[in-house]
């Protein structure tokens with residue numbers, strides 16, 4: 001069973017899209033393991049986007065992510081990392097297909113509503129950046 005870190009960005013929170021975004025992953029059959037509204041610190045945002053440090057948009061990206069609350073989540077399921085990125089859609093909104101979250105709701109590239117981990121290593125690092133281990137809840141039984 002795999003886990004991933006998903007985060008509704010400030011644009012998605014302010015547009016009132018948390019519920020509809022969460023529904024997409026519930027509909028797909030994934031399990032929500034944790035979720036909380038967080039005002040990310042500058043340090044947390046820089047750690048989260050460390051791979052983009054040095055790129056022209058890094059400062060703008062950190063400012064954007066810290067501009068308001070984000071809804072940080074951990075989800076689990078088989079192949080949840082790759083499958084959730086398909087549900088999310090491409091980073092560039094001009095390439096995000098209808099039926100994906102970004103394809104259906106996002107119109108400007110930096111403001112693409114949601115982040116999803118791209119590998120097991122990123123997922124582990126990103127989860128640890130936003131959650132304590134005891135905040136991750138397991139499922140004893142399948143209902």
Ligand code: CMP
Nearest residue numbers: 052057061091109110111112114115116
């Ligand atoms: P995300 O999937 O969170 O990963 C990195 C983020 O950087 C991306 O979504 C966008 O929000 C942002 N991003 C990527 N490319 C650009 C760009 N060219 N200009 C501004 N922001 C970008």
